[in-house]
Amino acid sequence: MISKEEIKHIAELARIGLSETEIEKMGKELSAILDHMDTLKKVDVSQVDSTSFSVLIENTMREDEIKEAEPTVIERLLETVPEKKGKLVKVKTVLGSNE
Amino acid sequence: MNKLTIKQLHQGLIKKEFSSQELTKSFLKRIESRDKKIGAFLSVFKDSALDQAEKIDKLIAEKKELPILAGIPTAIKDNILVAGEKCTSGSKILENYIASFDATVIKKLKEQGTIILGKTNLDEFAMGSSTENSYFGPTRNPRDLERVPGGSSGGSAAAVADDMCAYALGSDTGGSIRQPASFCGVVGLKPTYGTVSRYGLMAFASSLDQIGPLTKTVEDAKIVFEGIRGRDPKDSTSLEKEETEVEIKNLRVGVPKEYFVEGIDPEVEKTVKEAIKKYEKRGAIIEEISLPHASYALPVYYIISPSEASSNLARYDGIKYGLSKRENAENLLDIYLQSRGEGMGKEVRRRIMLGTYVLSAGYYDAYYIKAQKVRNLIKQDFNKAFEKVDVIFTPVSPTVAFKLGEKATDPLSMYLVDIYTISVNLAGLPALSLPCGTAHNLPVGLQIIGKPFGEDKIFTAGQAVEKDA
Numbered sequence: 001m002i003s004k005e006e007i008k009h010i011a012e013l014a015r016i017g018l019s020e021t022e023i024e025k026m027g028k029e030l031s032a033i034l035d036h037m038d039t040l041k042k043v044d045v046s047q048v049d050s051t052s053f054s055v056l057i058e059n060t061m062r063e064d065e066i067k068e069a070e071p072t073v074i075e076r077l078l079e080t081v082p083e084k085k086g087k088l089v090k091v092k093t094v095l096g097s098n099e
Numbered sequence: 100m101n102k103l104t105i106k107q108l109h110q111g112l113i114k115k116e117f118s119s120q121e122l123t124k125s126f127l128k129r130i131e132s133r134d135k136k137i138g139a140f141l142s143v144f145k146d147s148a149l150d151q152a153e154k155i156d157k158l159i160a161e162k163k164e165l166p167i168l169a170g171i172p173t174a175i176k177d178n179i180l181v182a183g184e185k186c187t188s189g190s191k192i193l194e195n196y197i198a199s200f201d202a203t204v205i206k207k208l209k210e211q212g213t214i215i216l217g218k219t220n221l222d223e224f225a226m227g228s229s230t231e232n233s234y235f236g237p238t239r240n241p242r243d244l245e246r247v248p249g250g251s252s253g254g255s256a257a258a259v260a261d262d263m264c265a266y267a268l269g270s271d272t273g274g275s276i277r278q279p280a281s282f283c284g285v286v287g288l289k290p291t292y293g294t295v296s297r298y299g300l301m302a303f304a305s306s307l308d309q310i311g312p313l314t315k316t317v318e319d320a321k322i323v324f325e326g327i328r329g330r331d332p333k334d335s336t337s338l339e340k341e342e343t344e345v346e347i348k349n350l351r352v353g354v355p356k357e358y359f360v361e362g363i364d365p366e367v368e369k370t371v372k373e374a375i376k377k378y379e380k381r382g383a384i385i386e387e388i389s390l391p392h393a394s395y396a397l398p399v400y401y402i403i404s405p406s407e408a409s410s411n412l413a414r415y416d417g418i419k420y421g422l423s424k425r426e427n428a429e430n431l432l433d434i435y436l437q438s439r440g441e442g443m444g445k446e447v448r449r450r451i452m453l454g455t456y457v458l459s460a461g462y463y464d465a466y467y468i469k470a471q472k473v474r475n476l477i478k479q480d481f482n483k484a485f486e487k488v489d490v491i492f493t494p495v496s497p498t499v500a501f502k503l504g505e506k507a508t509d510p511l512s513m514y515l516v517d518i519y520t521i522s523v524n525l526a527g528l529p530a531l532s533l534p535c536g537t538a539h540n541l542p543v544g545l546q547i548i549g550k551p552f553g554e555d556k557i558f559t560a561g562q563a564v565e566k567d568a
Contacts, residue, residue: 002456014409014455015416015432016448017440029510030453036511037398037466045472060335076183076199082423089419092431 001031100125101262105319108265109167112159119152119159119170123214126172130216130263138238139248139257141177142185143217148172151214158212168326169212174264176255177218178225178301179310181205188301189223189233189251192415192422192442202299203334204268204310204327211326216264219254223444224412225270225303227251228278228516231507232446239503240283242541246500249279252313256283259313266323267313272303273400274495274520276311277532281495281544284534286561287313288320289520291551292527293338295324296331304407305336307400307524317533317561324554340552350560352378353388353488358519363497366538371494374535374545377567378492378560386488390480395473396522401514402457402470403525409454412447415439449510478526485550490560493519495532495544523548531557535568 007027011018018026069077074087083090100122103111111117127145134140155170175181178188180198182205187193201209208215222232230238230253238253240246241261248257252269256279259267269276271289280287288311295310302308312323330339354375359368379385417423417438424437443451457466484491496516506513523530528548535545545564549557 006456007452010452010456010459012436013459014451015413015435015439016443016451017436018448026449026452029449030456032511033401033453034456037402040395040398040402040466040469040473043392043395043469043473043476045469045476048472048475062332070200072182073199076197077420080196080199080420082417082420083425091418092428092434094431 002027002034101129103265104316105167105171105265105314105322108171109169112170113165115159119155119214120149122170123148123152123172123216126216126264129261133261133263136239136244137241137257137261138236139219139254139261139263140174140217141187141189141220141235141254144184144215148214148216151212155212155214166211166326167322168208170214171265172214172216173208174216174219174255174258174267175205176221176252176267176269178221178270179205179268180299180301181215181218184218186218186301187235188225189221189235190443190447191234192417192438193420194234194422196421200299202310203296203331205299207327207329219252219258219267221254222251222275223447224301224408225251225272225275226408226446226450228274228513229501229503229506230254230279231503232444234444237503240500242284243500246502246541247282249282249496249500251275251279252287253279255313256280256285256287259283259285259315266315266319268310268323268327269313270300270303270308270310271524272307272404273524274517276313277520277530277544277546278496278517280313280532281534281542282500284542285313285315286317286320286534287311287532288324288554289523289530290324290328290554291340291529292524293336294328294340294529294552294554296329296334296337298331298333302411304404305411306407307404309524317531317558317565320531320561321554321558350490350556351384351386351488352560353386353484353491355390355393355484355491355493356387357390357393358493362515362518363494364499364538367494367497367499367543370536370538370543371492371545374564374568375492378564381563381567388484388488388491390477390484390522392473392476392480393522396477396525397514397518399470399473399477399525400521401453402466403474405450405454406458406467407454409451409458412443412451415442417442446510474525477522481522481526481528481548489550489556490553491548493546493548495519495546499538499541499543519546527551529554529557531561533561533565533568535564
């Protein structure tokens with residue numbers, strides 16, 4: 001059973017705000033799901049490499065050069081920004097004290 | 100008109116039996132009359148669709164030679180970007196988000212002159228198997244309005260099944276095209292990983308996602324697949340590959356014994372086995388095969404996909420776009436916590452939390468690395484099987500479409516619905532889902548799995564099953 005503290009820690013890592021009731025519920029649900037994952041303990045993987053590729057493909061390279069985006073794309077992107085100053089995205093202080 | 104296949108519609112347009120505008124109006128009318136009950140569409144592009152149709156009709160009048168998809172109306176899952184239109188991914192956090200560019204598949208389809216009718220409903224961020232996880236409400240199965248259409252591409256499947264479009268696009272990460280196709284009685288294809296560009300598809304799990312068609316026939320699925328496939332410099336995981344057709348008498352079919360065990364609805368099992376028997380009568384060789392690690396596919400998937408999702412969905416942070424909760428935010432962290440906490444639904448938050456946990460220090464080796472190793476074993480099972488057979492036949496789902504709300508409270512029981520489709524994504528294989536009969540008066544889908552880039556073989560087999568059904 002995942003502890004409340006652990007859920008709080010994970011929630012902060014995931015940057016998701018959860019209420020006290022949500023934290024408790026999440027703990028139960030994740031524990032149940034993770035219990036199911038324990039069947040993997042039975043599998044012998046001593047002879048196996050891990051893979052994150054489903055199909056073996058070669059890495060694709062390209063020249064390190066700037067390709068300007070189309071003006072309409074830039075315009076639309078800027079329109080979706082919640083808070084901006086000119087073409088710059090505005091955020092709250094990044095460096096400094098945090099709760 | 101609404102019931103015709105793409106090929107028939109193309110013929111009809113060229114022979115001037117009807118115009119693209121008439122065709123488009125017919126579909127728009129159907130959407131207007133049916134969609135209040137079904138809820139397949141999140142947005143309908145009435146004006147732009149008719150504009151597009153007008154342009155196509157001019158080209159037809161000028162006797163220009165047109166691609167087969169020209170003037171054919173389609174519906175697009177709302178996690179695929181169409182420039183200038185809302186793209187919500189079924190989520191509150193993107194409720195008012197406007198796409199700034201076309202996905203590559205959309206660019207290709209527009210070049211061929213397809214008519215985009217609108218965007219379809221989906222489980223939020225493609226996470227779900229019933230389209231009940233959409234922030235905008237569920238979609239209903241046209242075959243039985245009390246039941247789910249499946250998910251996560253439920254809107255697309257329902258739109259095709261109810262003749263609200265000629266074909267649709269969906270995305271498939273663990274079965275999200277194939278399973279709703281099965282539940283709604285239409286055809287769905289998940290292409291080989293990499294054959295269709297993911298540029299412009301809102302990423303869920305990058306090593307598993309693929310865009311694919313939902314259509315009325317296998318031939319239509321082939322037509323749409325040809326129209327959207329291809330290497331894309333904007334998606335470095337995309338590739339080009341050729342394949343040749345094979346005569347059916349030479350196709351060896353494998354049926355995995357592990358797929359017909361406890362848990363499958365006996366009526367579904369009966370229907371699928373009957374379809375396989377009919378296929379055998381055509382001269383195909385049916386062989387029992389073994390996929391020994393089949394039972395591990397579910398835990399492997401539910402470790403890998405949430406992990407990739409936790410990374411991919413980190414971008415929805417209320418800073419550059421989307422829901423941004425700033426009123427009560429004292430600092431930057433608050434904006435993240437509140438925007439994501441409020442903007443994302445229960446299932447999405449659950450999976451992000453699961454992924455974050457699994458990837459965190461102390462658990463990474465036990466869960467994530469272990470899962471990736473077992474993934475390799477699952478892949479090897481398929482490789483071994485494909486030494487003996489050309490295609491593999493399985494049920495798509497252990498169940499037919501269930502009732503709305505039936506599985507909503509137990510996440511695990513919902514996950515089990517995808518037990519047959521998941522391993523296909525883990526191994527990057529192509530797979531077709533097509534109607535092969537009914538059980539409890541509801542559609543049952545047969546899944547045909549092929550080798551990587553083996554789409555032609557699965558189309559060939561699929562067309563035969565289609566004739567027999």
